[in-house]
Amino acid sequence: xxxxxxVRVRGLKxxxxxxxxxxxxxxxxVSFDIAPGxxxxxxxxxxxxxxxxxxxxxxxxxxGCAIHGGEISLGTSVVTAMTERQRARLxxxxxxxxxxxxxxxxxxxxxxxxxxxxxxxxxxLMPPAQARAKAVELxxxxxxxxxxxxxxxxxxxxxxxxxxxxxxxxxxIGDPKLVIFDEPTTALxxxxxxxxxxxxxxxxxxxxxxxxYVSHDxxxxxxxxxxxxxxxxxxxxxxxxxxxxxxxxRHAYTRQLLAAFEPVPHVPLAVPEAEARxxxxxxxxxxAGYGPVxxxxxxxxxxxxxxxRLERGRNLGVxxxxxxxxSTLARAIAGILPPYKGSVLMNGxxxxxxxxxxxxxxLRKAQMVFQLADTALxxxxxxxxxxxRPLTFYHGLKGKARDAxxxxxxxxxxxxxxxxxxxxxxxSGGQKQRVNLARALAADPDxxxxxxxxxxxxxxxxxxxxxxLKELQRxxxxxxxFISHDLSTVEAICDDVLVMLKGEVVEALPAAxxxxxxxxxxxxxxxxxxxxxxxxxxxxxxxDPQLVAQFAQR
Amino acid sequence: xxxxxxxxxxxxxxxxxxLLTLVIVSFAVFFATELLPGDVAQILLGQAATPEAVAxxxxxxxxxxxxxxxxxxxxxxxxxxxxxxxxxxxxxEVAELVSGRLGNxxxxxxxxxxxxxxxxxxxxxxxxxxxxxxxxxAVSVLTISVISVPEFMVATLAVLIFAVWLGWLPxxxxxxxxxxxxxxxxxxxxxVITLSFVVSAQMIRMTRAAVIDTINTPYVEMALLKGASRxxxxxxxALPNALGPxxxxxxxxxxxxxxxxxxxxxxxxxxxxxxLMVDAVSTRDLPLIQSCAMIFCVSYLALITIADMVAILxxxxxxx
Numbered sequence: 001x002x003x004x005x006x007v008r009v010r011g012l013k014x015x016x017x018x019x020x021x022x023x024x025x026x027x028x029x030v031s032f033d034i035a036p037g038x039x040x041x042x043x044x045x046x047x048x049x050x051x052x053x054x055x056x057x058x059x060x061x062x063x064g065c066a067i068h069g070g071e072i073s074l075g076t077s078v079v080t081a082m083t084e085r086q087r088a089r090l091x092x093x094x095x096x097x098x099x100x101x102x103x104x105x106x107x108x109x110x111x112x113x114x115x116x117x118x119x120x121x122x123x124x125l126m127p128p129a130q131a132r133a134k135a136v137e138l139x140x141x142x143x144x145x146x147x148x149x150x151x152x153x154x155x156x157x158x159x160x161x162x163x164x165x166x167x168x169x170x171x172x173i174g175d176p177k178l179v180i181f182d183e184p185t186t187a188l189x190x191x192x193x194x195x196x197x198x199x200x201x202x203x204x205x206x207x208x209x210x211x212x213y214v215s216h217d218x219x220x221x222x223x224x225x226x227x228x229x230x231x232x233x234x235x236x237x238x239x240x241x242x243x244x245x246x247x248x249x250r251h252a253y254t255r256q257l258l259a260a261f262e263p264v265p266h267v268p269l270a271v272p273e274a275e276a277r278x279x280x281x282x283x284x285x286x287x288a289g290y291g292p293v294x295x296x297x298x299x300x301x302x303x304x305x306x307x308x309r310l311e312r313g314r315n316l317g318v319x320x321x322x323x324x325x326x327s328t329l330a331r332a333i334a335g336i337l338p339p340y341k342g343s344v345l346m347n348g349x350x351x352x353x354x355x356x357x358x359x360x361x362x363l364r365k366a367q368m369v370f371q372l373a374d375t376a377l378x379x380x381x382x383x384x385x386x387x388x389r390p391l392t393f394y395h396g397l398k399g400k401a402r403d404a405x406x407x408x409x410x411x412x413x414x415x416x417x418x419x420x421x422x423x424x425x426x427x428s429g430g431q432k433q434r435v436n437l438a439r440a441l442a443a444d445p446d447x448x449x450x451x452x453x454x455x456x457x458x459x460x461x462x463x464x465x466x467x468x469l470k471e472l473q474r475x476x477x478x479x480x481x482f483i484s485h486d487l488s489t490v491e492a493i494c495d496d497v498l499v500m501l502k503g504e505v506v507e508a509l510p511a512a513x514x515x516x517x518x519x520x521x522x523x524x525x526x527x528x529x530x531x532x533x534x535x536x537x538x539x540x541x542x543x544d545p546q547l548v549a550q551f552a553q554r
Numbered sequence: 555x556x557x558x559x560x561x562x563x564x565x566x567x568x569x570x571x572x573l574l575t576l577v578i579v580s581f582a583v584f585f586a587t588e589l590l591p592g593d594v595a596q597i598l599l600g601q602a603a604t605p606e607a608v609a610x611x612x613x614x615x616x617x618x619x620x621x622x623x624x625x626x627x628x629x630x631x632x633x634x635x636x637x638x639x640x641x642x643x644x645x646x647e648v649a650e651l652v653s654g655r656l657g658n659x660x661x662x663x664x665x666x667x668x669x670x671x672x673x674x675x676x677x678x679x680x681x682x683x684x685x686x687x688x689x690x691x692a693v694s695v696l697t698i699s700v701i702s703v704p705e706f707m708v709a710t711l712a713v714l715i716f717a718v719w720l721g722w723l724p725x726x727x728x729x730x731x732x733x734x735x736x737x738x739x740x741x742x743x744x745x746v747i748t749l750s751f752v753v754s755a756q757m758i759r760m761t762r763a764a765v766i767d768t769i770n771t772p773y774v775e776m777a778l779l780k781g782a783s784r785x786x787x788x789x790x791x792a793l794p795n796a797l798g799p800x801x802x803x804x805x806x807x808x809x810x811x812x813x814x815x816x817x818x819x820x821x822x823x824x825x826x827x828x829x830l831m832v833d834a835v836s837t838r839d840l841p842l843i844q845s846c847a848m849i850f851c852v853s854y855l856a857l858i859t860i861a862d863m864v865a866i867l868x869x870x871x872x873x874x
Binding site: 096 | 773774775780870
């Protein structure tokens with residue numbers, strides 16, 4: 001006899017009404033089951049409908065969306081047939097939610113404990129004292145530091161990894177049968193992610209709780225899910241046990257997702273011997289920081305004594321976790337944040353300290369591409385205006401010559417020329433990042449500083465951007481400084497890698513042999529923390545607890 | 555420095571800024587009045603006065619001294635002895651002229667505040683809570699129409715309906731019999747209704763916007779996913795984080811009640827400070843103008859400063 005499923009979804013259809021009044025179908029008839037104690041993963045790119053499906057299991061749709069058809073049942077109750085009031089009774093007690101960004105999901109003006117035990121208060125599950133005792137127990141089970149007192153703090157007083165575990169405690173306080181995890185580790189650093197994943201896994205297994213794990217990251221999902229559902233465009237592409245999906249995918253789209261994980265060997269650009277030895281960028285004892293400057297030193301010193309050289313035609317990767325100073329380094333080199341000590345040399349020529357003191361020629365040589373393509377493009381300017389501006393500024397181009405150059409630039413980044421009259425808002429994320437790249441190329445630079453340019457993109461789109469970068473390098477001979485927290489992207493495009501920790505370069509490594517050659521303990525910790533496409537990776541991973549305590553910012 | 559003192563340090567800093575603003579405003583008002591054509595001596599003596607007589611009076615009143623000297627004299631008198639000066643026109647102490655009028659103004663403002671603030675907050679929060687409902691739309695239409703109708707229109711209509719047609723309320727509120735509660739209610743009803751209309755509309759709109767802003771945050775969605783009711787989401791999660799902007803909207807609206815009520819005071823013949831100031835301008839009575847302007851400024855600054863302090867003290871990041 002098989003046990004009846006805990007969750008039954010049949011022919012689920014969810015539609016949305018756009019601002020213009022147009023109706024769009026987001027979820028186009030999705031059916032699946034979840035057995036008691038089973039954890040399933042919803043995998044897909046942004047826009048695939050994975051979060052929409054997960055939220056609908058709680059009877060909730062975001063503003064503008066509505067369930068149009070199908071049936072969702074949880075245990076014996078049919079969620080789709082309930083009134084809003086009945087659904088509210090279900091939330092927190094039967095099914096609960098762990099959000100993507102715990103930092104945003106905690107109310108900033110209330111103490112953590114009050115928010116963790118709120119479910120008990122809303123549903124009158126137990127007296128407050130008992131709820132508090134239970135919360136402390138959960139804090140302990142989730143390996144949080146100082147479980148007795150952490151609840152009396154405000155959300156801004158604990159770290160991101162701790163908040164994410166606290167949000168899991170918040171979800172578990174009402175003894176739910178099903179917990180929905182909505183990309184809970186995406187915003188965390190890799191060394192933090194491990195601890196959080198482990199905590200989630202053990203708590204769920206101990207309580208025999210079912211879970212829905214929403215993610216775009218197959219390697220993370222491989223560690224925690226029993227079964228994987230691959231989604232695209234609101235439809236299920238493939239469904240199967242984790243091992244089968246990872247090792248014997250049937251659907252072409254699943255294979256495409258897995259292919260994005262395959263390491264792509266980077267072939268260094270062939271440069272004439274004499275050219276190669278000239279450094280295109282040389283950074284000497286660079287110090288930079290933020291805040292009011294006193295005695296020639298800023299209040300918050302971020303970069304401490306950074307030195308390196310980047311030769312023509314080669315690419316430099318900079319890796320490290322949030323707060324390690326990677327972006328600050330790029331900003332200091334670009335002159336956005338003037339360094340207070342040390343110097344930046346390009347082609348052997350010392351650059352002005354800040355943007356104001358740099359000549360047009362100095363500015364032209366180093367261009368920057370930012371992480372968030374959305375915010376880096378002026379939403380009121382057409383693509384043509386965005387690309388024409390640097391052409392006029394650096395090269396004095398006007399009229400027909402400028403138009404021709406804009407068309408060339410769009411062609412270089414593989415965008416159709418017809419796109420030039422569109423606004424950034426009408427483009428997809430990948431297209432916007434291509435426009436950003438084209439804008440940097442408009443200056444005809446020697447060096448492009450790429451600050452996490454693929455982090456906000458889906459894996460398949462990101463892989464295409466990396467291919468484009470390599471192609472441009474072959475054609476134009478430019479060099480990249482590539483900042484990322486994702487080691488596999490760095491491996492795919494860089495020749496050399498700097499590992500940064502707390503504003504200092506702890507080690508410089510050849511990209512191809514990072515894991516083999518790393519000697520600094522932090523580099524080793526960082527490299528070993530990258531999830532692998534192997535279901536046994538997390539269970540088999542052993543990290544020196546002393547190292548973790550010393551370097552990981554949990 | 556202990557962390558718990560940080561919010562109070564910010565409050566102190568805020569008070570210092572308010573004081574500085576006050577000095578700058580008094581300076582600006584003084585010299586703006588200096589720019590007005592004609593002077594008090596000419597107006598006191600009338601058109602027929604000989605130039606010699608006007609010059610003599612000007613000399614006697616000390617008007618020939620440099621403007622800066624007169625300003626500093628007034629400022630020092632004000633700060634040291636609380637002396638607001640003497641009216642040029644009727645030689646009465648300004649403090650005495652103002653005090654009765656200020657009492658009237660504050661009473662009217664106070665009653666209006668008591669009536670309008672609770673109603674406006676309730677309507678604003680209610681509209682945000684049931685956004686898109688019939689109630690929300692009705693409130694929105696109402697506030698928009700109130701904002702677009704000028705207050706003299708509201709006041710005149712109120713007089714026409716309640717005093718002339720229905721005869722329920724006296725048309726003039728001052729000098730009416732205020733011995734009993736009902737009589738007082740009657741006397742204040744019309745100016746208070748008119749003013750409440752004017753100040754509530756903006757408060758309702760700002761409150762609604764501020765609450766909706768916080769309702770759209772992930773932590774309010776989180777409350778929803780914990781099974782919280784609508785009222786719990788709004789009152790416990792959204793509202794505490796919207797206090798800062800709401801306090802500022804309320805302060806801005808209320809500051810209008812002291813200085814901006816000239817039309818209402820005129821229509822209902824209510825002797826408040828605003829009317830006093832207009833009269834003072836027409837006679838170029840500098841000390842009186844200056845004092846009235848300072849009263850408006852102080853009340854405005856006081857309200858805004860209180861609102862800022864609410865915002866500072868409600869910020870959890872500054873709390874221990």
